[in-house]
Amino acid sequence: MSDSRDKSLPFDVDDADLFSSVADDHVLSSAPIAPPASSHMTSPAPAPASTRRVGRAHQPEAFLDIESPGRSPQRVRLQGPRFLLGGERADLTLDDRFVSRWHAQLSQEQGAWVLEDLGSHNGVYLRIADEFVMEDGDEIIVGAQRLAFRTGWDAGQTQTVPTLGAPKLPTAPRLVEYVEGGHIRGIYPIVDSMLIGREGADLNFPHDELLSSPHASFERHDGQFYLRDLISESGTFIRIRGAVELIDGDCFCVGRTRLQVRYQG
Numbered sequence: 001m002s003d004s005r006d007k008s009l010p011f012d013v014d015d016a017d018l019f020s021s022v023a024d025d026h027v028l029s030s031a032p033i034a035p036p037a038s039s040h041m042t043s044p045a046p047a048p049a050s051t052r053r054v055g056r057a058h059q060p061e062a063f064l065d066i067e068s069p070g071r072s073p074q075r076v077r078l079q080g081p082r083f084l085l086g087g088e089r090a091d092l093t094l095d096d097r098f099v100s101r102w103h104a105q106l107s108q109e110q111g112a113w114v115l116e117d118l119g120s121h122n123g124v125y126l127r128i129a130d131e132f133v134m135e136d137g138d139e140i141i142v143g144a145q146r147l148a149f150r151t152g153w154d155a156g157q158t159q160t161v162p163t164l165g166a167p168k169l170p171t172a173p174r175l176v177e178y179v180e181g182g183h184i185r186g187i188y189p190i191v192d193s194m195l196i197g198r199e200g201a202d203l204n205f206p207h208d209e210l211l212s213s214p215h216a217s218f219e220r221h222d223g224q225f226y227l228r229d230l231i232s233e234s235g236t237f238i239r240i241r242g243a244v245e246l247i248d249g250d251c252f253c254v255g256r257t258r259l260q261v262r263y264q265g
Contacts, residue, residue, distance in 0.1 A: 060265040062113050068096060068257045078261075082107045085254055086118075098122050098255030106246070106261075113261060115252060116243040125237035126244060127251040132227045134218070139239040140227065141253060142196055143210035148176040149218075149225070173225060175203070175218075190225065194218045210234045 062078040076092060083106040084090040087099045094103075100120040106113050117124040125141050136151040151173050157163075175194070177186040188194070188203055195201035197214035205211055212232040219226050229236035237253055246252075248263040 060263040063262045063264065064092070065260045065262060066092075066257065067259075068094065071095075078106060078113060080108075085259075094254060094257050096255040096257050099257065103254055113246050114243050115240070115246050117240055120254075122255060123239045125253040126240050127235040127237050127253075128227065128229055130228075132238060134225045134227050140216075141237040141239075142216050142232075143198070143205060143208040143234060145196075145205055145208060145211075146178045147196075148178065149227075150174050150176055151225075173220075190218050190220075192220045195230075 064076050064078060066074050066076065080091070083092065084102060085092050085094060085099075085104045085106070086102045087094060087096070088101055090102065100118075100122065102118045103120040103122075104115065104117050104124045106115055108114075115124065115126070123139065125139075134149045136149070138149045140147050140149065151171060153168070153171055173190045175188045175190060176184055177188070179185045194203060194217065195214045196203045196205075196211075196216045196218075198204065198208055198211040199206055199213050201214045212230070212234070214230050215232040216230055216236045217228050219228065227236065227238070235251060240252075246261045249260065251258060251260045253259075
């Protein structure tokens with residue numbers, strides 16, 4: 001990727017991370033997914049959150065293809081029961097100002113590699129491959145844009161006396177656009193559908209060279225909103241919750257660095 005595509009990613013850096021873990025038999029996806037659609041995307045979608053992993057009969061060799069801004073692509077082999085990604089003292093040290101000290105880990109569990117966010121400040125984002133059921137608070141990356149899907153109110157401060165204001169009305173589904181520093185740049189209501197892209201969409205980011213035209217869509221069906229990648233070149237990513245089993249070809253983002261897992265054998 002060229003430098004012109006990497007300067008607007010809206011993230012903060014925080015080194016005060018805590019090491020976390022998920023029980024071996026409860027590896028989850030980032031959110032439920034819709035029933036399989038007819039089209040097939042570049043990489044498979046994660047399993048539903050209620051589904052447990054099924055171990056493989058043998059462990060194939062696994063590699064990470066790494067693409068960092070301003071650096072040549074590289075490939076590293078995944079080794080050991082646990083492989084740490086971070087800014088320092090990690091198995092893979094990423095020279096990326098948006099990566100926390102201990103950002104994420106890959107671990108071998110029952111013949112599979114599992115990805116987990118270690119409580120990082122900027123999170124870990126997995127590329128989606130099909131329709132994805134959105135939940136309040138889900139965060140996505142499209143191009144260089146970080147957007148949050150909201151359907152509820154933000155939690156207010158706890159007070160013994162309610163805070164004065166206009167009567168509370170039902171909230172409208174919306175996307176919140178964040179820029180670097182954690183500031184809100186815009187709030188965009190979603191009625192029944194919304195296209196996101198560089199141009200010719202309902203929500204346009206004309207200066208984002210990573211965006212396709214159009215790039216992704218939101219659609220409401222039976223009271224649920226679904227996110228779909230429109231076979232974009234750079235993909236659509238959602239922030240993971242818990243841990244996710246990775247299959248061949250899965251792509252994820254840590255800071256501005258893009259990593260893809262490959263199995264051989």
